[in-house]
Amino acid sequence: MSFSKTVEITETSADTRRITVTVNGTPRVVEVEPRLLLVHLLREGLALRGTHIGCDTTNCGACTVLHDGNPIKSCTMLAVQADGHEITTVEGLGTPSELDPVQEGFHREHGLQCGFCTPGMMMAARALLDREPDPSEEDVRWALSGNLCRCTGYQNIVKAVLWAADKQRGAQPAEEDAR
Amino acid sequence: MTALDEVKIGGLGASRLRVEDQRFVRGRGTYLDDIKLPGMLYMEIVRSPLAHARITRIDTSKAWQIPGVRLVLTGEMMAQRNLAWMPTLSYDTQAVLATDKVRFQGQEVVVVVADDPYIAKDGCDAVEIDYEPLPAIVNPEQSAAPGAPIIRDDKPGQTDNTCYRWEVGDREATERAFAEADVVSSLKLHYPRSHPSPIECCGAVADFDAGTGKLTVYMTTQAPHIVRAAVALIAELPEHQIRIVSPDIGGGFGNKVPVYPGYVHAILASILTGRPVKWIEDKTGNLISTGFGRDMYLDAQMALRRDGKILAVRMHADTDQGAFFADAQPSKFKVGLLHSAFACYDIGIGYITAQGHYTNKAPGGVAYRCSFRVTEAMFFQERMMQAAATDLGMDQAEFRRINLRRDVAFPARTPFGFLVDSGQYHKCLQVGLDAIGYDEFRREQAAAREKGRLLGIGISTMTEPLGAGNSREYDILGIKMFDSAELRVHLTGKAILRTGARTQGQGHETTWAQIVAHELGIPADDVVVEEGDTDTAPYGMGTYASRSTPVAGAAVSMAARKVRAKARKIAAHLLEVSEEDVEWELGRFYVRGAPERGASIQECAMAAYSNMPDGMEPGLEATAYYDPPNLTWPFACYIVTVEVDPETGVWDVLRVVAVDDCGVRINPMIVEGQIMGGLTEAYAMASMQFQTYDADGNMIGANYMDYLLPTAWETPGFELHEVVTPCPHHPIGAKGVGECAAVGGPAAFVNAVIDAIGDAGVRNIDMPLLPDRVWTALQTRQSVSGAPPVGRS
Numbered sequence: 001m002s003f004s005k006t007v008e009i010t011e012t013s014a015d016t017r018r019i020t021v022t023v024n025g026t027p028r029v030v031e032v033e034p035r036l037l038l039v040h041l042l043r044e045g046l047a048l049r050g051t052h053i054g055c056d057t058t059n060c061g062a063c064t065v066l067h068d069g070n071p072i073k074s075c076t077m078l079a080v081q082a083d084g085h086e087i088t089t090v091e092g093l094g095t096p097s098e099l100d101p102v103q104e105g106f107h108r109e110h111g112l113q114c115g116f117c118t119p120g121m122m123m124a125a126r127a128l129l130d131r132e133p134d135p136s137e138e139d140v141r142w143a144l145s146g147n148l149c150r151c152t153g154y155q156n157i158v159k160a161v162l163w164a165a166d167k168q169r170g171a172q173p174a175e176e177d178a179r
Numbered sequence: 180m181t182a183l184d185e186v187k188i189g190g191l192g193a194s195r196l197r198v199e200d201q202r203f204v205r206g207r208g209t210y211l212d213d214i215k216l217p218g219m220l221y222m223e224i225v226r227s228p229l230a231h232a233r234i235t236r237i238d239t240s241k242a243w244q245i246p247g248v249r250l251v252l253t254g255e256m257m258a259q260r261n262l263a264w265m266p267t268l269s270y271d272t273q274a275v276l277a278t279d280k281v282r283f284q285g286q287e288v289v290v291v292v293a294d295d296p297y298i299a300k301d302g303c304d305a306v307e308i309d310y311e312p313l314p315a316i317v318n319p320e321q322s323a324a325p326g327a328p329i330i331r332d333d334k335p336g337q338t339d340n341t342c343y344r345w346e347v348g349d350r351e352a353t354e355r356a357f358a359e360a361d362v363v364s365s366l367k368l369h370y371p372r373s374h375p376s377p378i379e380c381c382g383a384v385a386d387f388d389a390g391t392g393k394l395t396v397y398m399t400t401q402a403p404h405i406v407r408a409a410v411a412l413i414a415e416l417p418e419h420q421i422r423i424v425s426p427d428i429g430g431g432f433g434n435k436v437p438v439y440p441g442y443v444h445a446i447l448a449s450i451l452t453g454r455p456v457k458w459i460e461d462k463t464g465n466l467i468s469t470g471f472g473r474d475m476y477l478d479a480q481m482a483l484r485r486d487g488k489i490l491a492v493r494m495h496a497d498t499d500q501g502a503f504f505a506d507a508q509p510s511k512f513k514v515g516l517l518h519s520a521f522a523c524y525d526i527g528i529g530y531i532t533a534q535g536h537y538t539n540k541a542p543g544g545v546a547y548r549c550s551f552r553v554t555e556a557m558f559f560q561e562r563m564m565q566a567a568a569t570d571l572g573m574d575q576a577e578f579r580r581i582n583l584r585r586d587v588a589f590p591a592r593t594p595f596g597f598l599v600d601s602g603q604y605h606k607c608l609q610v611g612l613d614a615i616g617y618d619e620f621r622r623e624q625a626a627a628r629e630k631g632r633l634l635g636i637g638i639s640t641m642t643e644p645l646g647a648g649n650s651r652e653y654d655i656l657g658i659k660m661f662d663s664a665e666l667r668v669h670l671t672g673k674a675i676l677r678t679g680a681r682t683q684g685q686g687h688e689t690t691w692a693q694i695v696a697h698e699l700g701i702p703a704d705d706v707v708v709e710e711g712d713t714d715t716a717p718y719g720m721g722t723y724a725s726r727s728t729p730v731a732g733a734a735v736s737m738a739a740r741k742v743r744a745k746a747r748k749i750a751a752h753l754l755e756v757s758e759e760d761v762e763w764e765l766g767r768f769y770v771r772g773a774p775e776r777g778a779s780i781q782e783c784a785m786a787a788y789s790n791m792p793d794g795m796e797p798g799l800e801a802t803a804y805y806d807p808p809n810l811t812w813p814f815a816c817y818i819v820t821v822e823v824d825p826e827t828g829v830w831d832v833l834r835v836v837a838v839d840d841c842g843v844r845i846n847p848m849i850v851e852g853q854i855m856g857g858l859t860e861a862y863a864m865a866s867m868q869f870q871t872y873d874a875d876g877n878m879i880g881a882n883y884m885d886y887l888l889p890t891a892w893e894t895p896g897f898e899l900h901e902v903v904t905p906c907p908h909h910p911i912g913a914k915g916v917g918e919c920a921a922v923g924g925p926a927a928f929v930n931a932v933i934d935a936i937g938d939a940g941v942r943n944i945d946m947p948l949l950p951d952r953v954w955t956a957l958q959t960r961q962s963v964s965g966a967p968p969v970g971r972s
Binding site: 052060112141146147 | 196197199200202203204205206207208210212213215297377378379380427428429430431432459461462463683684685686851852855856857858859882883884888890891892894896897
């Protein structure tokens with residue numbers, strides 16, 4: 001019994017645990033093997049494929065999600081540890097018709113290239129803006145220092161987060177000059 | 180009616196926001212691991228813990244007993260199917276699963292396929308393998324030592340560990356020039372082994388359908404058609420029954436060009452089980468077994484005249500190839516384009532020798548964010564330039580001015596046979612010097628030194644060959660290095676464009692549409708771009724070596740021009756004039772002398788399907804295959820200032836100025852994004868990012884705890900400037916840009932630190948310039964080698 005068999009069910013068997021995790025606002029009751037990683041519950045059990053797996057060792061941050069509002073690396077948390085907690089993934093950002101300011105900022109400031117680190121980056125940025133609506137460049141760089149990007153060189157990512165902060169505060173984000 | 184504003188329709192020069200972002204920021208990309216097929220099984224690999232050992236026993240019986248394990252593959256089972264070995268892209272062979280012995284740590288030995296990856300990992304743990312250890316060879320010096328154990332004893336006729344020997348240039352003329360030199364400057368360097376390390380690792384989902392005989396493989400590949408050709412040749416499957424799909428790729432940087440054993444395992448596992456099989460490499464597997472870059476030792480000399488003129492250069496390179504010669508490079512030259520070194524300088528004479536060495540290390544290498552070996556070439560060149568200027572007692576900028584080619588000197592042949600065709604080298608250098616405030620910094624540096632502060636400035640100027648290739652000198656497995664585009668304009672004037680390249684973050688979905696907008700006046704938003712599926716894409720050689728824009732991008736232009744040529748005939752028909760009387764402006768044909776009488780490209784498209792002239796073939800589409808007449812030659816000047824802490828050896832970057840001349844820029848925003856990404860990799864290699872091995876062949880740098888990549892915290896800010904010299908042979912004058920900064924950047928950082936130390940005894944510190952190396956140099960007032968230790972634990 002492992003993640004491919006992780007489904008929402010009502011019976012409890014001997015080698016699994018029933019847990020309740022609120023994912024993007026919806027309580028999900030699932031039966032999981034104790035060794036199942038949270039990232040596998042999200043990706044495979046709940047089909048939320050926006051959270052990516054990069055390094056397996058908590059370094060790259062591609063799997064960053066919010067756990068009760070705090071950014072965590074979901075490759076290094078067991079699903080059972082999330083029992084009773086709230087998880088927010090990239091699918092919980094924005095609405096189908098309207099992007100979250102962080103998503104819009106990444107698009108407008110060219111804060112992504114291959115896009116693989118982007119969901120984790122955006123979740124770390126979301127957590128920063130939730131606790132600090134007017135961050136400095138240094139604040140942004142520090143908040144993102146647990147997330148690796150190999151494409152962009154970070155400069156545009158930092159600009160993207162500052163753009164999102166401006167937008168969120170109602171300040172007029174700088175319109176891109178030549179674009 | 181006025182002509183369209185090209186920038187408004189998203190044509191050349193528009194910083195058009197990327198269309199691919201819309202799915203990526205929503206977490207809706209489809210990367211390999213997002214592909215899930217009904218009944219899919221999962222594969223894991225048992226890797227060798229030892230660098231060099233004879234396999235004495237493999238027992239897989241306990242793995243077979245685990246519920247949910249469906250298949251356990253060994254080298255013996257591969258050998259029964261003639262699949263234990265496969266050809267590499269460099270005409271060597273590579274073990275698919277080890278049969279006789281293991282030759283590097285991390286080599287693939289057993290494969291387990293199960294209902295899910297947790298069970299497959301359980302299966303791997305249950306496999307028992309006995310090894311008889313052999314001495315490990317971890318550098319070229321050990322490899323070439325008399326009596327060294329022969330690593331490739333599988334190869335008939337292999338009597339030592341030499342992988343290849345190669346030379347280029349004029350030896351005798353070079354010797355004469357050295358004899359006449361006023362000053363001979365010399366330098367020894369090691370460019371350490373580095374891994375491209377995209378955040379997404381390699382993987383495949385193989386799906387063989389016994390009912391149709393069709394093999395579909397979803398695969399993290401930068402070059403799907405090359406893989407299809409390789410699978411057809413290796414597995415002897417008919418090419419029309421093979422479909423390679425490269426989904427969204429989470430970064431490539433050269434790592435995803437080769438054909439790796441894991442792909443072959445997954446394909447065979449799917450054939451044997453009759454079910455789709457997914458293989459996703461973990462990070463350690465990626466770092467210890469897939470294509471690395473660099474690992475080259477250089478011994479170089481420069482013959483100089485007292486007035487600063489370079490008379491000749493001489494270089495010998497030793498490359499550490501690992502256990503199999505698996506270079507993924509398309510040139511006919513054994514050491515890639517190393518001989519592109521010094522192309523920007525007016526030097527008539529040179530001679531290069533190189534020798535490749537087998538070692539008990541991961542096989543490779545790949546062109547990590549460069550044309551093959553160009554990064555080494557430009558690093559050695561610019562480090563030599565600094566050492567030579569210092570030996571002459573000459574200013575770094577002045578020494579470059581004396582030797583850089585003049586604008587009027589194009590085209591020019593380099594001493595090693597390349598034809599450089601365009602550039603404004605002196606202007607780029609001056610823009611960089613002005614931007615950084617060179618003279619003022621030198622004064623500031625002198626004043627700071629009196630107070631015991633160590634400031635330094637490093638310059639790197641270079642032109643590099645991009646865009647492999649031309650069909651005369653570049654091929655992979657004999658397939659020439661062209662590329663292709665297919666453009667179909669629909670009834671309503673909307674279009675679909677497919678190319679043989681494969682984007683991995685470079686933004687082809689955005690920029691290719693801009694080329695179509697430039698050529699046809701169809702708004703970029705009306706063009707959808709598709710790549711990566713060999714069943715639908717025209718035959719192309721993929722994306723690496725900054726070749727997308729120089730080759731596939733040119734093909735896009737040429738396909739669009741074919742469409743325009745047909746549309747012109749349709750326009751003449753619609754306007755009831757002869758074709759010679761039809762003029763073109765962006766988006767519209769009109770009658771010469773009567774510009775108000777016109778037909779838009781959209782009206783021509785409609786007519787192509789609904790009102791074509793008598794006898795004309797219906798439809799409006801074209802395919803173009805493009806074989807570039809030459810490589811493209813972008814130029815760049817990178818200038819870095821640093822401060823070194825004399826107490827600790829820690830150095831901080833003060834400023835980074837980049838002046839890039841990559842020809843015409845399709846999308847300035849994307850070009851700048853590429854340059855900043857490249858500068859970050861340059862900083863990474865100069866400061867922290869490297870892989871080494873201990874004396875037993877254990878890799879240090881096998882995960883992100885040990886293999887350090889810069890984060891947002893360390894990475895400096897970048898100041899970008901541009902100069903534009905159009906490429907003389909590219910349809911829209913573009914040269915390619917993705918790799919320039921990663922190629923030319925590292926020397927600027929290293930030169931800056933050496934300059935800050937400012938001690939004649941410290942000619943070199945090998946990368947990465949870790950604080951302890953810099954501190955050692957400051958203490959000993961001598962160069963610090965980064966070459967791995969020789970000797971055994």
